[in-house]
Amino acid sequence: MAIKAEHLNYVYGLGTAFEQCALKDVNLEINDGEFVGLIGHTGSGKSTLIQHLNGLMKATDGAIYYNGRNIYDAGYNLRALRSKVGLVFQYPEHQLFEINVFTDVCFGPKNQGLSRQDAEKRAREALTMVGLDESFYARSPFELSGGQKRRVAIAGVLAMKPEVLILDEPTAGLDPRGRDEILDQIAQLHKERNMTIILVSHSMEDIARYVDRILVMNHGEKVFDDTPKEVFKHYKELEAIGLAAPKITYVVHSLRDHGVPVDDNITTVEEARDEILRLLEK
Amino acid sequence: MLKDITLGQYYPVDSKLHRLDPRTKLFGTMVFIISLFIANDIWAYLIATFFLISSIRLSQVPFKFMVRGLKAIVFLLLISVSFNLFLTPGEPIFRLGFLKLTREGVKIASFMGVRLIYLVVGSSIMTLTTTPNQLTDGLEKSLGFLKKVGVPVHEVSMMMSIALRFIPILVEETDKIMKAQMARGADFETGNLIQKAKNMIPLLVPLFISAFRRATDLAMAMEARCYRGGEGRTKMKPLRYGKQDGIAYLVCLVYLAAIAGLRIMG
Ligand SMILES: Nc1ncnc2c1ncn2[C@@H]1O[C@H](COP(=O)(O)OP(=O)(O)OP(=O)(O)O)[C@@H](O)[C@H]1O
Numbered sequence: 412m413a414i415k416a417e418h419l420n421y422v423y424g425l426g427t428a429f430e431q432c433a434l435k436d437v438n439l440e441i442n443d444g445e446f447v448g449l450i451g452h453t454g455s456g457k458s459t460l461i462q463h464l465n466g467l468m469k470a471t472d473g474a475i476y477y478n479g480r481n482i483y484d485a486g487y488n489l490r491a492l493r494s495k496v497g498l499v500f501q502y503p504e505h506q507l508f509e510i511n512v513f514t515d516v517c518f519g520p521k522n523q524g525l526s527r528q529d530a531e532k533r534a535r536e537a538l539t540m541v542g543l544d545e546s547f548y549a550r551s552p553f554e555l556s557g558g559q560k561r562r563v564a565i566a567g568v569l570a571m572k573p574e575v576l577i578l579d580e581p582t583a584g585l586d587p588r589g590r591d592e593i594l595d596q597i598a599q600l601h602k603e604r605n606m607t608i609i610l611v612s613h614s615m616e617d618i619a620r621y622v623d624r625i626l627v628m629n630h631g632e633k634v635f636d637d638t639p640k641e642v643f644k645h646y647k648e649l650e651a652i653g654l655a656a657p658k659i660t661y662v663v664h665s666l667r668d669h670g671v672p673v674d675d676n677i678t679t680v681e682e683a684r685d686e687i688l689r690l691l692e693k
Numbered sequence: 694m695l696k697d698i699t700l701g702q703y704y705p706v707d708s709k710l711h712r713l714d715p716r717t718k719l720f721g722t723m724v725f726i727i728s729l730f731i732a733n734d735i736w737a738y739l740i741a742t743f744f745l746i747s748s749i750r751l752s753q754v755p756f757k758f759m760v761r762g763l764k765a766i767v768f769l770l771l772i773s774v775s776f777n778l779f780l781t782p783g784e785p786i787f788r789l790g791f792l793k794l795t796r797e798g799v800k801i802a803s804f805m806g807v808r809l810i811y812l813v814v815g816s817s818i819m820t821l822t823t824t825p826n827q828l829t830d831g832l833e834k835s836l837g838f839l840k841k842v843g844v845p846v847h848e849v850s851m852m853m854s855i856a857l858r859f860i861p862i863l864v865e866e867t868d869k870i871m872k873a874q875m876a877r878g879a880d881f882e883t884g885n886l887i888q889k890a891k892n893m894i895p896l897l898v899p900l901f902i903s904a905f906r907r908a909t910d911l912a913m914a915m916e917a918r919c920y921r922g923g924e925g926r927t928k929m930k931p932l933r934y935g936k937q938d939g940i941a942y943l944v945c946l947v948y949l950a951a952i953a954g955l956r957i958m959g
């Protein structure tokens with residue numbers, strides 16, 4: 412088990428007139444090699460939660476264990492933790508600062524204390540992973556397109572070779588093609604390197620296609636924690652908290668309401684197609 | 694610490710003081726400050742205390758927020774009080790080496806201490822009950838007469854309110870970028886001064902870029918909405934005096950007269 416959070420509570424602006432409870436008694440476990448989706452409406456506490464997982468924010472109350480050790484223990488090396496639990500922020504392109512793409516990606520590995528050669532090797536690998544070739548290396552990060560900047564920023568975290576990769580809405584503001592490319596690359600990382608991945612998103616469609624498990628947040632509380640199939644069965648409750656199951660769930664359920672015996676475990680369009688074809692052939 | 698600037702220290706409740714016109718509150722604060730410098734005997738200070746406590750009660754702001762501002766001046770307070778206490782010449786009560794405590798010293802020092810504390814608490818009441826934007830509005834209106842002598846009052850106050858509007862945004866941005874770089878292993882705490890300054894680059898570059906981007910965006914948006922300075926510009930929420938403002942002015946003037954009267958008679 413990689414990450415475990417127990418009774419996490421977090422209050423913004425503690426002791427001021429603007430106290431705001433952002434996390435309420437959140438318990439969760441992330442296992443090694445899992446691909447987990449974290450979903451919730453705007454302001455439900457997703458970003459707050461993931462910043463706890465690599466020790467950037469300290470919980471008002473509760474504990475977090477990484478590989479069995481409490482990260483709030485005195486003497487726990489938080490910097491080392493941050494290089495093991497890589498976090499890509501929402502709009503990560505705002506963090507770029509170097510004169511060219513390549514040096515920017517080297518920033519992380521250099522901070523880990525790697526030699527120049529090793530850092531550059533890591534940067535090259537990471538940039539290849541996100542699909543940027545050598546022609547980009549010498550360009551200024553500020554003259555790239557939004558999607559390209561996003562990739563550079565993701566590469567900047569990948570170059571640190573984290574064991575767990577957390578991405579906060581990596582596809583926000585990208586066009587459908589850019590979105591699919593980035594999500595596919597993440598899925599590939601998961602498959603090839605067996606990296607543990609936590610993907611934060613607004614979109615059930617995106618998440619349903621890739622993840623093994625979905626955590627649903629609502630007003631700072633974790634309300635569901637199960638496989639996509641199980642979570643989507645609660646599509647009525649999901650609607651009540653401002654989310655929705657993937658469109659195909661609705662199609663499947665209304666087919667069943669009309670007496671068509673489709674399997675209600677379907678979560679993607681492809682599965683639905685196969686199921687409907689199977690029924691038609693019968 | 695940066696967070697403290699973001700909202701001024703505005704405390705959001707709906708009290709009688711919150712609803713007063715900012716100009717009235719500016720006037721009241723000024724009256725109170727002046728009164729503190731006129732007051733020189735115990736009765737005047739008692740009246741001032743009564744005035745202050747009534748304002749605090751009226752503002753509905755918890756007392757601990759009032760005294761928060763005092764933390765900043767603890768040091769100043771200690772120094773000025775102890776200097777006055779031991780270095781005022783007069784009739785000695787107590788001697789310790791070359792230091793001597795005099796009756797006059799005790800009197801001056803305690804007045805001095807009370808005066809400083811009241812000053813801070815008094816001005817806190819204004820900032821706690823008035824948003825920074827109301828404050829600049831109030832200042833713009835009250836200082837409007839300076840326009841006649843060529844002071845660009847509107848422009849200055851517009852700049853002030855934009856700056857105030859941007860502080861929380863930039864603070865948030867700083868926080869975000871700082872965390873993003875820390876997630877990449879950046880270290881903002883350790884090292885000597887030069888090292889620390891160097892480590893700030895990953896924070897400052899993105900921050901400047903975003904500040905410039907926001908500034909040009911805002912300028913563009915203002916231009917697109919035909920902003921041309923204060924000439925002939927009307928306000929969505931014009932400042933208007935109400936009945937309660939009249940009462941407040943009256944109370945302030947009576948208070949000032951009482952303190953001044955005590956000074957003249959004493
Ligand atoms: N710096 C802050 N100060 C005070 N309150 C905050 C701060 N950041 C977030 N909050 C509050 O905490 C709650 C959770 O915010 P968070 O950013 O975790 O939401 P989110 O689920 O990531 O939303 P989004 O999908 O919009 O990114 C919100 O109600 C928000 O208003």
Ligand SMILES: [Mg+2]
Pocket residue numbers: 457458459501579
């Ligand atoms: Mg978020």
